[in-house]
Amino acid sequence: MNKDTVNTYIMLSNTGSVLNRLIKLYTKTPYNHVSLALDEELNEMYSFGRKFPRNPLIGGFVREYTDSGTYAYLKDTTCMICKLQITEEQFNNIKQNINKFKKRKRRYYYNIFGIFTVMLNIPVKIPYGYVCTHFVAHVYEKSGVKLFDKRSTLVSTVDFYNLDNVEIIYEGKLSDFNELRNIRQEMVS
Numbered sequence: 001m002n003k004d005t006v007n008t009y010i011m012l013s014n015t016g017s018v019l020n021r022l023i024k025l026y027t028k029t030p031y032n033h034v035s036l037a038l039d040e041e042l043n044e045m046y047s048f049g050r051k052f053p054r055n056p057l058i059g060g061f062v063r064e065y066t067d068s069g070t071y072a073y074l075k076d077t078t079c080m081i082c083k084l085q086i087t088e089e090q091f092n093n094i095k096q097n098i099n100k101f102k103k104r105k106r107r108y109y110y111n112i113f114g115i116f117t118v119m120l121n122i123p124v125k126i127p128y129g130y131v132c133t134h135f136v137a138h139v140y141e142k143s144g145v146k147l148f149d150k151r152s153t154l155v156s157t158v159d160f161y162n163l164d165n166v167e168i169i170y171e172g173k174l175s176d177f178n179e180l181r182n183i184r185q186e187m188v189s
Helices: 018-027 088-103 112-119 132-142 157-161 174-188
Strands: 005-014 033-037 045-052 055-064 078-087 167-173
Touching: 005 088, 005 157, 018 157, 033 132, 033 157, 045 132, 078 088, 078 174, 088 132, 112 132, 132 157, 167 174
Parallel strands: none
Antiparallel strands: 005 033, 005 078, 033 045, 045 055, 078 167
16 A cells, blocks of 8 residues: 555445345345445444434434444344545545534434435435435545546445445455454454
8 A cells, every 4th residue: 555545445234124125126236335434444434324223214424333233233234345545635534524424413314315316316415414325425525536427416335336446355244344353453452
């Protein structure tokens, strides 16, 4: 890795939830949720999703943890973790853009209609309303990283699944990733 570059991580996941299964019927991809992580261990990871693990109806901007919250509740989650190399400036921009969401997190909500507007290829931007794909594409785009040749409101999990400028670093059960991460952390300590 060049000293002027930094890695970010995109996790595509399949929780097996009802909404995830419905989206999968349309996308035909194995993963239908997208998260953005700032570190390889996925300790600092963000998306738009459930605010409460047992309640799929209340969603918004969330910090996700691979071993607690929704992922602990939905234990059979599978995932694909991709590494994306960007510049230090772009990385700092991503952190600033995420901080904007953090500061106003109560304003933001999960835009369930966004799922349908993506399917119908209708670019509708609703203030403070996001779905996971729109959020991740938006943060990268606002930070100077152009991943797609379309509006962030039209980006689907299929688009993330088909990215060619990423390196897949893990694919499998999220619980297995957590075990591997814990072993690596114990070896370092």
